[in-house]
Amino acid sequence: MIPIYRPGSSALHRMPAGAKVAVLLAAGIAVALWRDSPWVAVAAWALAAVGYVLAFGARAGAAQLAVRMWRLKWLVLLIAVPQLLFLTAGEAAITTARILAVVILAGLFTLTTRVSDVMELVLRLVRPAERLGLGRWGFTAERAALAMSLTMRSVPVIFGFYQEIRRARQARGARTGPAAAAAMTTPLLVMTLQHAEETGEALAARGVR
């Protein structure tokens, strides 16, 4: 599994994750407060463009922005179609531009922040909750960290199970389609649960409680 993060050494890459979240939150709130003004959408787009150039340089930044936009094509459809049904084209254009600007800006956070840095930020929020009493319910930062790293490790394993089942079906000449997908889910689920059991036992054998 390839994270969305793109390595770099820009000021945005070096900025602490918490500070970036704060800026993003402020931008999101500002855009939401003045949501009917086209100027807010323009300002958010300007901020996003400056951010992408700052993070990756002019050429690579523009390319990165184009890639992001292309990946959001379904979202654009999802935003635009209901609005065109119920609102005027002008309103739809402003709203679409506004939402896309915030999504693109949030994407910039993800492009410039390591997954491990965000996880560290999450754990920093979990630790006070643990002290405040959630720890008594078994909710500890240590376990949260274990759960997150296990999930990351499991995605390629389970995708491997899926491909294995699909290949076996193809070898038997089984049909493809929605019904086939459902038929594949039962063996996938059994393999997934057995993998969970084995992982749990392996961790317990290593003394993880």
Add this chain to the structure above:
Amino acid sequence: MGTHQSPAPATESASGRPAAAAPAVRSISEMAVFAALVAVLGQVAAIPLGPVPITLQTMGVMLAGAVLGPWRGAGSMLLLNVLTAAGLPLMAQGSGGLGVFAGPTAGFALGFVPGALAVGLIVQHRWPLRGWRTAAGVLVGGIGVIYACGIPVMAWQLGLSLPEAAAANALFLPGDALKATFAVLVTHSLARAYPAAFRGVSRRRATL
């Protein structure tokens, strides 16, 4: 991510298995692999309905609640959301990162958590599972609760009224109804093939 103490912790021995891993570690690994499973189901486009490819991701949410039960099911969906926010492409069609939570579909992704909780509460009300109860669970939790979280966020983001946003989402109902049907079938075939998986359900009867 809590370590829910199941009401019947001794089901492993009841099914003839060796005493397995400590409950906490096993619950954590179950939540983790289910979060991963829902992520994988979101990458495999199964139902080409209209211009937007429909993935099996919400079927995974229903299965998380139906198989893991309310608390571990919700915990695994919380994991999925946290790791998506952390920048992994785990949501449908490889979308991920904080952008997911900035867009109009944020409510649907966050709704996976209470959705799986509701599915689990209804489906796993008691053992053995009943077809009508499983169907009610996936409909209420897997469609009702997720839409109830998703539609208001979408309406607010797009500046639509609630009925307008709901009408726009009706496009996805046939696909979701199909996924709910699959979820019921898969849950019951799993209950026959691998009953030990349902270790959280309170068992009124000793035999499986």
